[in-house]
Amino acid sequence: MKQAKSFPGIILGGGTLPPKPSLQLISHSPRETRRLGVRLGELAQAGDVILLAGGLGMGKTCLVQGIAWGLGIKGYASSPSFVVIKEYPGRLPLYHIDLYRLDDLEEVGELGLDDYLYGHGVCVVEWAKKGLSLLPEEHLLITISYLSAWERSLHLQPGSGRYQEMLAKLNC
Numbered sequence: 782m783k784q785a786k787s788f789p790g791i792i793l794g795g796g797t798l799p800p801k802p803s804l805q806l807i808s809h810s811p812r813e814t815r816r817l818g819v820r821l822g823e824l825a826q827a828g829d830v831i832l833l834a835g836g837l838g839m840g841k842t843c844l845v846q847g848i849a850w851g852l853g854i855k856g857y858a859s860s861p862s863f864v865v866i867k868e869y870p871g872r873l874p875l876y877h878i879d880l881y882r883l884d885d886l887e888e889v890g891e892l893g894l895d896d897y898l899y900g901h902g903v904c905v906v907e908w909a910k911k912g913l914s915l916l917p918e919e920h921l922l923i924t925i926s927y928l929s930a931w932e933r934s935l936h937l938q939p940g941s942g943r944y945q946e947m948l949a950k951l952n953c
């Protein structure tokens with residue numbers, strides 16, 4: 782996994798937010814994406830929320846598979862397409878949420894996800910942008926983009942000091 786570059790701060794119209802260094806990585810294969818997930822799963826703490834963005838087939842579930850392994854979960858973490866949420870017992874419980882099939886924010890709200898999102902496990906949310914305003918502000922956002930058949934760019938943006946710490950450990 783190569784580090785492309787990290788960004789010192791985020792500029793929003795008119796003002797600059799306090800710097801929250803993000804990390805841009807390039808994965809050259811599903812295996813590398815899973816390996817990044819394993820590292821994230823190993824570093825995860827109770828209550829962590831990891832939001833995943835990026836289109837169909839970008840590798841979100843592939844990353845979740847690695848996170849599951851990093852949490853000591855055996856077996857395969859498939860996309861919870863029909864059930865929205867799947868729970869896996871591990872070093873910490875993994876709550877794998879997929880908002881793909883939901884049409885609007887109201888539907889996301891009706892799911893009553895707060896027990897998971899503010900619980901003691903690790904929440905990983907695919908298609909997180911569909912419910913962003915209802916999801917915890919303190920999160921790690923990972924946006925995956927297509928570079929070529931086997932290459933993906935992964936942009937990791939920490940939403941709080943907790944996740945800056947996590948990225949610093951990931952990067953060393």
Ligand SMILES: Nc1ncnc2c1ncn2[C@@H]1O[C@H](COP(=O)(O)OP(=O)(O)OP(=O)(O)O)[C@@H](O)[C@H]1O
Nearest residue numbers: 808809810811814837838839840841842843931933
């Ligand atoms: N570097 C890479 N990292 C991850 N997946 C890759 C990579 N290169 C190719 N792929 C392929 O991309 C696909 C990713 O599928 P995956 O189910 O993880 O995507 P997804 O983002 O969860 O899609 P969906 O939005 O449909 O849930 C797999 O077929 C995988 O083999």
Ligand SMILES: [Mg+2]
Nearest residue numbers: 841842860907
């Ligand atoms: Mg998926």
